[in-house]
Amino acid sequence: MSASSRILNLAVIPGDGIGPEVVAQGLKVLNAVLPQDVKLETKEFDFGAKRYHATGETLTDADVEALKQHDAILLGAIGDPSVPSGVLERGFLLKLRFLFDHHVNLRPSKLLPGVSTPLKGQPEIDFIVVREGTEGPYTGNGGSIRTGTPHEVATEVSVNTAYGVERVVRDAFARAQARPRKKLTLVHKNNVLAYAGHLWTNTFAKVAEEFPDVTTDYLHVDAATIFLVTDPARFDVIVTDNLFGDIITDLAAAVSGGIGVAASGNINPGRDFPSMFEPVHGSAPDIAGQGKADPSATVLSVALLLRHLGYEPEAARIEAAVSADLAERGETVRSTEQIGDALAVRVAG
């Protein structure tokens, strides 16, 4: 493939609820921002509630093989109240994170000008969370005995490996080093979860030696939630385990403008498998099909996707466009499509 005809081979999963609406805008902006010489090839996949109800399938081996043929995956949202809690989450979302070894779950939080926050005084918020994506209490290790009886015992096992912790900690240090403030905070609960905590804390200290210019910091997860509302400006880069990362990134999204603008990447940094990019928000079935969903989180996820594939200027252009759009948005209520159109015009311009 010559430099004059690059191909971006994208798997697209619109999914459930507002997923298709926001993904359409994400693709619109992607098309508008891509250089002329890049050919975007997309293939749509029908994962989600509808397919599950029709076939009982969430993600087959053949699906996995098909997804593997792509440079990256753009996902809208998966989930519907008609499907029992956990079926699509574990059968699709988490399954893919594990199969494609998405060990860097990247979630930036930036309170953009003009965006409202539930916090007083419009604090400076600009940090990223590097959440481990393939270990911890998310491994599905656990079980129950005497299930359904008064003597039931149910366990969940958090599995943490030196291999898994070290690679994500190193990734976070590298990201911190590349940012102006160069500060990395480890979030864990090492005073209680002593075995996992010991591994995380020691690995963090060890990898820190390779990054002498990065300032380091440790917070228990409970204290981290306090600072996220009382002093979010203290954070630059956070690295944390799968479950703590799940919790603090929702809180981080809430304080930095809401899940309407929170993007995320499920990243395999070595590109052994395609990485998957998705808004943090869910399928929001209550507003689906009404053109009310804000596509900004999906569009920002497209920026993360482009950055991951090496299209840095294009990623930056999308982020600038969303930022400018939000700053000028004011009280105007626009449809999903209108916002997408406005962003497409901005990135092209």
Add this chain to the structure above:
Amino acid sequence: MSASSRILNLAVIPGDGIGPEVVAQGLKVLNAVLPQDVKLETKEFDFGAKRYHATGETLTDADVEALKQHDAILLGAIGDPSVPSGVLERGFLLKLRFLFDHHVNLRPSKLLPGVSTPLKGQPEIDFIVVREGTEGPYTGNGGSIRTGTPHEVATEVSVNTAYGVERVVRDAFARAQARPRKKLTLVHKNNVLAYAGHLWTNTFAKVAEEFPDVTTDYLHVDAATIFLVTDPARFDVIVTDNLFGDIITDLAAAVSGGIGVAASGNINPGRDFPSMFEPVHGSAPDIAGQGKADPSATVLSVALLLRHLGYEPEAARIEAAVSADLAERGETVRSTEQIGDALAVRVAG
């Protein structure tokens, strides 16, 4: 013991940092509020960093026996940077919660008039969290192999029993039923932690049948953190597991006036063992000995202690006093002792 000479036999653990300062005020207010016919007998225990450094002990069998001889325990704070993380937490605080079967960890959150919150618009906040205190990932079950090598595997096991979950869920339902709004929210992560989640969710549904007048609700822990900052008024009573409870109660404290006013009770509802009451805040060594600490959280913990022992009018008087004091506090900076004095005057008057 005749009704005219009741005895309140209290174990007092001042602890580290600001612990002794705030406990002194807690006792002052307790003395002021107790009816004439109640004789307060206190015995002080020296647990904490100093004792640990001197003897290597955190809590001996003899200590446990001595503590058992009391009606309740009032704790200031335990912890000091000079002690490795986890030693006092696990060797004292958690050990006592487990030994004395403190399965109801009660943490009220109320944003009192005049108290500042990091949230915009001074929302209505008045809920209690019933955190399970003796199970979940706090059991210390776990381990590591190949520790310190690149092949280390460290695990933490969350242990959940029908017995343990049902009793705390039933306690929370009863508390919800006794409140005007009668609403109980279960917080868990049942879409990912499927085994524990199944036990919690099913137990919750089963116990709900005994409380038909209580409205129920379920939130994933990540979503709960969002609502705690965007719509805390939606909560009345929350019941949750040990780790989720740890995290959301710190966040709850932060949004409802800070840990300066957050009280907690480690409760054994059947009074098989003494319950322990303590402010949510830690030992704050940076401000220790300066008379700067706010004793309100300790004083409010004394109110929880009195309520647990059946002194409801006295508990209510303390809460009213703290509320009035905070409302009138304004910008005045008062010492720990001055606040304690003011509260003692109010509860006596």
